[in-house]
Amino acid sequence: MRLWLLLAVASAVFGQNDLIPRDAAAVEAGRRIYMGSCSGCHGATGEGSQGPSLLSGRAGRLADRALLNAIAKGVPGTSMPDFPMGAEKVAQVAAFVRSLTAPAIRTQTPGDPERGRQLFFGTAGCAGCHMILGAGGHPGPDLSNVGADRTVPQLREAVTRPSARIAEGYRAVKAVLRDGRTVEGVARNHNNYSLHVLDKAGKLHLLQASALTAMEWRDSSIMPPAAGEDAVHLIAFLARQSTRPAGGVP
Ligand code: HEC
Numbered sequence: 576m577r578l579w580l581l582l583a584v585a586s587a588v589f590g591q592n593d594l595i596p597r598d599a600a601a602v603e604a605g606r607r608i609y610m611g612s613c614s615g616c617h618g619a620t621g622e623g624s625q626g627p628s629l630l631s632g633r634a635g636r637l638a639d640r641a642l643l644n645a646i647a648k649g650v651p652g653t654s655m656p657d658f659p660m661g662a663e664k665v666a667q668v669a670a671f672v673r674s675l676t677a678p679a680i681r682t683q684t685p686g687d688p689e690r691g692r693q694l695f696f697g698t699a700g701c702a703g704c705h706m707i708l709g710a711g712g713h714p715g716p717d718l719s720n721v722g723a724d725r726t727v728p729q730l731r732e733a734v735t736r737p738s739a740r741i742a743e744g745y746r747a748v749k750a751v752l753r754d755g756r757t758v759e760g761v762a763r764n765h766n767n768y769s770l771h772v773l774d775k776a777g778k779l780h781l782l783q784a785s786a787l788t789a790m791e792w793r794d795s796s797i798m799p800p801a802a803g804e805d806a807v808h809l810i811a812f813l814a815r816q817s818t819r820p821a822g823g824v825p
């Protein structure tokens with residue numbers, strides 16, 4: 576009796592998480608259904624259009640059962656229709672919707688992480704600007720935990736279109752000093768009195784506003800984009816970077 580109760584409680588608490596599959600095949604099957612049935616209202620990457628974004632707000636916080644219900648039965652009184660397509664397909668679409676917000680380390684990615692590592696520390700030149708667990712350089716952000724901090728769509732955008740969104744504290748700037756010298760890099764700290772610029776060599780310049788004659792802000796990232804196969808392997812490598820043990824990521 577006690578054991579039964581314990582099991583019932585355990586499955587009520589933990590069982591929730593097993594209703595939606597996470598394997599790459601289910602996510603891919605769900606992606607295909609999503610593109611046909613949902614993307615018109617929620618956008619191709621869940622960013623929202625006619626319907627709300629599935630990346631932020633309510634959808635990301637729905638428990639598994641509520642997410643499955645919303646898809647199968649719709650949201651009454653709104654334009655979200657019901658999709659009576661059978662439990663397996665509903666679960667597949669839900670798997671895709673979850674993959675849009677899941678940390679990269681919890682999803683399966685195509686590409687070869689080992690090849691990605693070689694590129695990162697080798698010919699792709701990423702390590703010249705980024706550290707992973709103490710290896711590499713500045714001025715880019717440390718990527719040791721990027722697989723836990725970012726989703727796969729976010730990694731893909733960061734690697735293939737660096738200028739689409741510039742991380743806070745990494746805006747590119749060119750400062751011209753009174754003595755004619757110029758300093759180029761990312762502005763780490765900026766107020767009315769001073770500017771801290773981290774240059775491509777990783778050197779930090781502390782500049783007083785009074786010593787500057789001009790400051791040119793750039794809209795593009797100082798980071799060059801990666802493309803094609805290289806990008807796929809690099810994303811697979813980055814997706815696995817976490818400072819916590821793989822099993823310990825919630
Ligand atoms: C005709 C447009 C339309 C289509 C097609 C559509 N949705 Fe929606 N969806 C909406 C709207 C509008 C809402 C917001 C409902 C509300 O106000 O709570 C919504 C809400 C949701 C929510 C959040 C539910 C909640 O309780 O907050 C999820 C998840 C969702 N849709 C997933 C999907 C999926 C998956 C598909 C495809 C199988 C899909 N939607 C197709 C319009 C649509």
Ligand code: HEC
Pocket residue numbers: 695699700701702703704705714715716718721725730733734737738740741742745746761775796797798799800801809813
């Ligand atoms: C010249 C320096 C430089 C090089 C080379 C470089 N990056 Fe970056 N990277 C940056 C800077 C600066 C940022 C932050 C500003 C931005 O968002 O563009 C950044 C941002 C990123 C981010 C987003 C981090 C986050 O927290 O969201 C990822 C991922 C990334 N880089 C991966 C790479 C990879 C992979 C390569 C190699 C193909 C690479 N970078 C090469 C400078 C560089």
